[in-house]
Amino acid sequence: MSVQCNSPHMAINSLPDEAKGPSTAITVLCIVLVALTLRPGIVSIGPLLPTIIQELGLSYIQASPLTSIPTFLMGALALPAPWLAHRFGRDRAILVALLVMGGAMSLRTVVDSVGQLFITTAGVGAGIAIAGTLLSGYVKARFPGRVAVFMGLYTTSIALGSTLAAASTGPLVQAAESWRWAAGFWILPVVLAVAVWVCVNQNGRQKQTVSTSSSRAPRLPxxxxxxxxxxxxxxxxxxxxxxxxxxxxxxxxxxxxxxxxxxxxxxxxxxxxxxxxxxxxxxxxxxxxxxxxxxxxxxxxxxxxxxxxxxxxxxxxxxxxxxxxxxxxxxxxxxxxxxxxxxxxxxxxxxxxxxxxxxxxxxxxxxxxxxxxxxxxxxxxxxxxxxxxxxxxxxxxxxxxxxxxxxxxxxx
Missing domain, CATH: 1.20.1250.20 (MFS general substrate transporter like domains)
Structure with a gap:
């Protein structure tokens, strides 16, 4: 669930060679694999909460930010995400967001304090927020004539990632006898997404122009x-x-x-x-x-x-x-x-x-x-x-x- 918001004074317009990036099959694979990573970092925490609460001595309200922090960031970072895409390039920004998400998920498995747990969770949330916001823009730019179809694929892949995390995390924590290993398992899809997105970043580098507009952008209603x-x-x-x-x-x-x-x-x-x-x-x-x-x-x-x-x-x-x-x-x-x-x-x-x-x-x-x-x-x-x-x-x-x-x- 992502938001794109243009700056009041500029808009990023993709040139016609947008389609000269990876093939459609590779692009679809990239969209699916990245979308699959956008919820396990949040959803997998649910089955792990009782164990985390017991190990770290938390109350239920103290454990709540483990899901509240990423959700908050998904809203708070929706507006600056397009600026990051303009400043550093959309595909590069998505790649960095995936790396931040994966790195934070890795560090979360070795934390030994509540503060560290919340900080790494914020890293997970920031990666999800930026990648999710900009990936929807990538879909719109890559498939301008079939946005509805591929946005449907995108949102369904997000939901599929949620379902897999919800169904698998419980058995994982029982098998590993550790919430850390079960949480760390979901780093693997992120690694795979990073690997395929490198292909997009390298082969789909589109030049973008920044167009200034004298007309004022519509204000919030x-x-x-x-x-x-x-x-x-x-x-x-x-x-x-x-x-x-x-x-x-x-x-x-x-x-x-x-x-x-x-x-x-x-x-x-x-x-x-x-x-x-x-x-x-x-x-x-x-x-x-x-x-x-x-x-x-x-x-x-x-x-x-x-x-x-x-x-x-x-x-x-x-x-x-x-x-x-x-x-x-x-x-x-x-x-x-x-x-x-x-x-x-x-x-x-x-x-x-x-x-x-x-x-x-x-x-x-x-x-x-x-x-x-x-x-x-x-x-x-x-x-x-x-x-x-x-x-x-x-x-x-x-x-x-x-x-x-x-x-x-x-x-x-």
Whole structure:
């Protein structure tokens, strides 16, 4: 989930020889392999949290930043990422981001203090944020006529990486008898992604021109009520998603499941999310997506409600159902800024406004969930908090009518 935002005074335009980089097959392979690395550094922490908490003597709220920090950085670094691409080159910036991510994941396996753990986690988050933001731009530049197809491939690969990390980390920690080895395993896909991206960086070096523009870029839609509602809807959806990613496995371990079984339940969540991502995008064909938004939010709420009432009853049904609704809502929410913008510049402004606060708010999901777990000694309050957030999402949907024809799309 990435945001591109152009500088107010310049834009990076790829020259026609953009396509003279690697072949389509190599490019697709690179996109898939890089996208696969963009979530395991976050998702794999969930099954490891109980062990990390015990080894380092953390409370649940103290352990929450292990997922909150990367989520926060995904929003905070969305805006400066395009400047890095302009200053150092997009492909080179992606390569450096992958190296930072891999290096931080390596160092995280040898930390001996909470401070070091958080610092290395920030490195992982920074790498994910920069690479994710710029990779979507690479897709748009490399396949300008087939953006939807290859963005679908990109987001599905991200979800697949989440599912693999969720399903495999539990068995890995049991086999290795160490959370460090299990966390370190996910360095391997990053190494592979770096290897193939070197090919892109070397063979696909496009010259870029910096074009100055005398016209002012559209400002963020700070005074547009619809923009705030979209941001609130997306923030609620992301808050639920990252809270589940962080604490679903610890919840089911606490309920008596093995780490492997809890990891499989977490994997069912990411799998449900992955299935919904392309499906809801295909179903929603009109600009006015309120009905489909309400359906997706309702499904997510139904799943969350069932988990809150009886978490150990049919978790392999209710957990992926909740994720299915969340994944559908995510796909649709990603399109809402485009529905409300009349040109690409406005779309960038709307997307920046929506994504930046939504990920920052979402970073509070794991923190609040961990805090409620600490004060109540169980996850009951946390689960009901997520139900309330789901209700807010559903209540917002009737007000998400696009206003593309509104003359005042961007505040003055």
């Amino acid at each position: 700070l005074r547009n009520p619809t923009a705030w509602l979209i941001a609130l809807f997306f923030a609620c959806n992301n808050l639920v998603f990252y809270a589940m990613i962080a604490w679903l496995a610890p919840l089911y371990i606490e309920l008596g499941n093995t780490p492997t079984a809890a990891g499989m339940i977490l994997a069912s969540y990411t799998l449900g999310f992955m299935v919904a991502t392309p499906l809801f995008g295909f179903i929603s064909r009109n600009d006015d997506r309120r009905i489909v938004l309400a359906v997706s939010a309702g499904i997510a709420l139904l799943g969350s409600l069932a988990i809150a009432i009886a978490p150990n009853t049919l978790p392999m049904l209710w957990v992926p159902l909740a994720a299915f609704g969340t994944g559908g809502a995510f796909t649709l929410a990603m399109t809402l800024p485009l529905d409300n913008a009349s040109n690409p510049e406005e779309a960038n402004a709307w997307s920046a406004f929506v994504m930046l606060p939504s990920y920052i708010v979402a970073a509070g999901g794991p923190l609040l969930t961990g805090y409620l777990r600490d004060i109540s000694d169980n996850f009951d309050l946390s689960l009901w908090m997520l139900v309330v957030v789901g209700m807010v999402m559903l209540l917002i949907t009737p007000f998400l009518q696009p206003n593309r024809n509104n003359e005042v799309l961007i505040s003055h």
